[in-house]
Amino acid sequence: MEVRLRLATIVESSNDAILGVDVNGIVMDWNKGAEGLFGYSAGEAIGKHIAFLAAKNQQHDVQEILKQVMSGHVVKHFETVRQKKDGSRVDISLTVSPIFDAEGRIGGAAGVARDITERLKAEVALKTSEKRSKELVLHAPVAMVVTHGPSLEIELVNRKFVELFGYTVEDVPDVAHWWPLAYPDEAYQGKIKALWQARLDRALADHTEMEPMDAKVRCKNGSFRHIEFHFASLGDTDLVSFVDLTDRENAQTKLQESEERFRGIANAAPVLIWMSGPDRSCNYFNQPWLDFTGRTLEAELGNGWAEGVHSEDLNACLHTYSEAFDRRESFRMEYRLRRYDGQYRWILDIGVPRFNSDGTFVGYIGSCIDVTELKLAQEALSGIGRKLLEAQETERKWVARELHDDINQKIALLEVRLERWSQEVKESAEDIRDHIKHTCQELSSLAKDIQALSHRLHSSKLEYLGLVMAAKSFCKELSEHRDIRIQFSHSGVPRSISPEIWLCLFRVLQEALQNAVKHSGTRDFEVSLHGGGHEIRLMVTDTGSGFDLQDAMIHRGVGLISMQERLHLVNGKFSIDSQPGVGTTILARVPLARQQSKTFAA
Structure with missing residues (x-):
């Protein structure tokens, strides 16, 4: 009696579903494990045919199990699916044994059902992972081999391995077949084997990754590749990867x-x-x-x-x-x-x-x-150019003085005489008086032209009044003479400027304005003269037709070259910004910090 009670207690407290049926398959016993697994209480299950847990397409399985058990056989670990009370399905492992009475006759069956849902999910996940891992190896961008077991049988070689070496798994079923194929020279093969084994033993002993090694490997077509080997061990499965160093080498x-x-x-x-x-x-x-x-x-x-x-x-x-x-x-x-x-x-x-x-x-x-000799030659040429400009300036000064002091004075004296004669002519000689008057006007105009030419050749104002006043006066005289408008501005120009600088800037102003008046096609011009930042900047701007600089240097570039040469002699810089139809800006910059040279740079 105690034994029966103990067995009943064990059955009732088991987490597995334990149930009993008679020879007709009617449920006679139903423990709490069964209630938890299938959702039916003992009162609901007892008295029903065991087939009520099976879906329609599994009724045949139920009858077949009953048939085997009632004939005295034990059904062990039969995996199937049963339907729960809420309509959901559950994966179970079913073991069913016949129950014998005291006379040895089969009086029913006892079954144990165990929920294997989580186990099956784990198996599916494992298979999925294994499949994914296999796919990763197969499609890896480097050659790989997977070995298994103590005999190092080769389970898998990926496509890159076949592509690199030409060997298939049929050629190298295990590592033993690899050595003579990859290393036909026995001495070299022995050396590589020893190195491989030493590194492998050290990695296994230290529980670390194996240090990579490289070797020359013979391919199936007879060629050799320089290969770097990497090894990883996962239990009784090993992964060897091969990095081709040949192209890099x-x-x-x-x-x-x-x-x-x-x-x-x-x-x-x-x-x-x-x-x-x-x-x-x-x-x-x-x-x-x-x-x-x-x-x-x-x-x-x-x-x-x-x-x-x-x-x-x-x-x-x-x-x-x-x-x-x-x-x-x-x-x-x-x-x-x-x-x-x-x-x-x-x-x-x-x-x-x-x-x-x-x-x-x-x-x-x-x-x-x-470039030492070249610089010496350039300095020599600059010296020659400076002397030529000095001579030119001296000649200009002499011509200007001759025009102003001699020829212009003679013309003025002649004009006075003609005026006096016109007054002495009788009233009857009116035509002669008009002719003399007209001649005096022409002489006066000629005198003005000679005076303007004299100032262009050599401005006495530049020498006595300074760069700013000379430039302003030149702009005013040119405006009146050519009937144009010139806006002149200045600021910060020091009075103590070396002669070579003020003469250079004045000549550049003359050349730039005369070129602009001649070629720009406009009547409005701007001139600015500003000092600051240890330099003087002269800017001449027009809004006229503009020009192509390269073309101008070829066809009418003497004036431009002259301006460049003058500025070069005083360490200045010269730039032109001009576009056809937009206008022209000429910028001359001369540093004030480098006035050491006493040479007259005109």
């Missing part, structure tokens, strides 16, 4: 050969060549540079080269380099560099930015030439 070889060719060409070139990295530091100088400076490569690397730049040029040199570097732009600069004999030579340095094929900035490359 070939590219590195070609790059090295290209660099060697470049260095050979650079060392043979008759120019000084340097290179810098993205950190601004110089990392290469060719042999001609080293020969020129007489220093070692180690001494020049980084910023060491700057030690040879003249102290007066160093700041400007570094500033030009830094600004161009920040903007990734080409630059051009001149500075003095100390030669091996201690003499400083003028260097023209041209640098351009370097970029990789993918657009990555990798630094600068520059070439330098010694």
